[in-house]
Amino acid sequence: MSDLLHTALHAAKAGSDTPPAVPYSRPASPGTGGYPVQIGFVGLGAMGWVMAKNLANHRAAHVHASPPILVWNRTSAKADSLFEELGQHKVRVAQTLEQVVTECDVIFTALANDETVKSIYQQFVQTLKHTPPARNKIFVETSTIYPTLAGELDVLVSSVPHCHLIASPVFGTPSVAAAAQLVIVMSGDYRSKQQVAYMLVPGVGKKVIDLGGNIEKANTFKLIGNSMILGTLEILAESYTLAEKSGIAANQVHDLVKDIFPAPGITRYSERMSTNNFDGATGFSIDGGIKDASHIRRLTAVHNSPMPSIDIAHQHLITARAIHTGHVEAGRDAVEVLDWSGIVAGTRVAAGLDAFESKNVHGVVPED
Template structure:
């Protein structure tokens, strides 16, 4: 199997040599999971290879998302699969980006049934891009390796939905070497800007993903506490945020700080709170298994749970502003502890700034 490249990858962005010259038949790509991240990644894959590969085959349990992508790009770029069996049977490389471990397990069990019914006669690569617990990756690898010509690559991604939209994601990757080579040159620069190779053990890329997310969520918790202190001190959270942009201008901190300062907690346009809680649970489990305390993640988990509890109380009362919270809403915990309004920073300020 070999892929087609529409443009050379950026120097140093892919840690592999180029795959062999394309074969007689062009690759058929497929994508399962058109959520906040998956929709943009599938769209970018489809548009990047529009003139060189057949239309991208997409499947989503909520078919309206597949139909939306079809309407946006047209039949020359998108083909909607009616079933998972169709996706597996027709495609050479299948990308998955799903909500949680339970959904991933369910989908891959369906893949296995399809492979058992129609065993592959040529190489087929499954690329799992979700945030999952590392041991699940090992289970999926063992499941798929029982079928001929079938390979499994873990390829979780770093970056928010706007990063997926702009194809600036960082991609961790582990698994079969030749498969990684194929996949890496499909994803860069179409979906992301860089691949980090973690070797042949498929559990390593999901492990790095959890480590990275732990760092991000710990930074978000510190950011939330700092902005809240700025508000209570009379300095104002906007002034503190301006300082953050000057002395700690990391893209994630700047982006989530903007959400916190401006109360932009709509999870339908960002990283949903429940996803953050799921990731925090995974990180805390990994830390416990390895005897490696991570109190920053423990505090973040508390903040996320507190924000969810406050939001659910608003849902019961019918006063919620958003149906789904973004995980930047963890600042609600710090605000309430300091006597401020959880989701509306214009209310309840305890100290008036003196000019």
């Protein structure tokens, strides 16, 4: 009821011309058959951990008799820390993937790369073919993967009776996720999208964008969106490098960014570049950035739609990772995980500057 009231109030405030946060009618009942829906969450990285936390908190507060969500991560410490923070009434820790896939009605996955996603789903299906489900089971794949992999997963999952897959990548950094302001994209089975959308909004995200029944479309859309973000990162990196070379202070450039590009993600990456803060532990790893850039470039080749800025950004990401790897191997002080805002290292070294230790942080560079 509180979800319904929230949605109604939000719509009333927004006005009739504003699209609804969820583009589907509300399901007739919150579950599938009148029993409490058991949710599972696989993958507790920087984004998955926050999404699972918000989902658990929201359901405990707003869904009557909702059981604790069942979480699993390759390294158990992440799952244990979530359990310690939220407690047994909101979270249970699964011992195996088999436990998640057999016990849960809706299973979210948030994983690092295509290879991991494919491996996890193969394990899901192998388990379910030995113990076929007796009722509907929905898989919600939120990772950024190449579109054709979503199609492969759909064929794999639908080979098991009563099982459905929706592609549901999200836009936003971990800090945006913490504020439950993610933009969620969905494609695939309509009824599954309808049910899952109301699980995620407003507890995990602020809106859902529906891309229709072709399951590959959501991941295509995600790559298009990430091309905009990556292209902006490249422009920021080049601009900060030019500012340093021409004697303009980084903090002044950052103030300008906040004035003319006041989007949270852009200003956050700008702040990282302006202060040499490239710790990816709470951001987006450069490995993930290179993976996404590679997917975007592959997509542009398939559709004969060149994106030169992404080609350049891809090279600068690789340059930054190579320098960071060299620092780690040499025992130099370096962050454990390099954020993809570290792309600026590629433009800096091309201009003859230090990769990660700009001297242009606190003031204007003195003129000769």
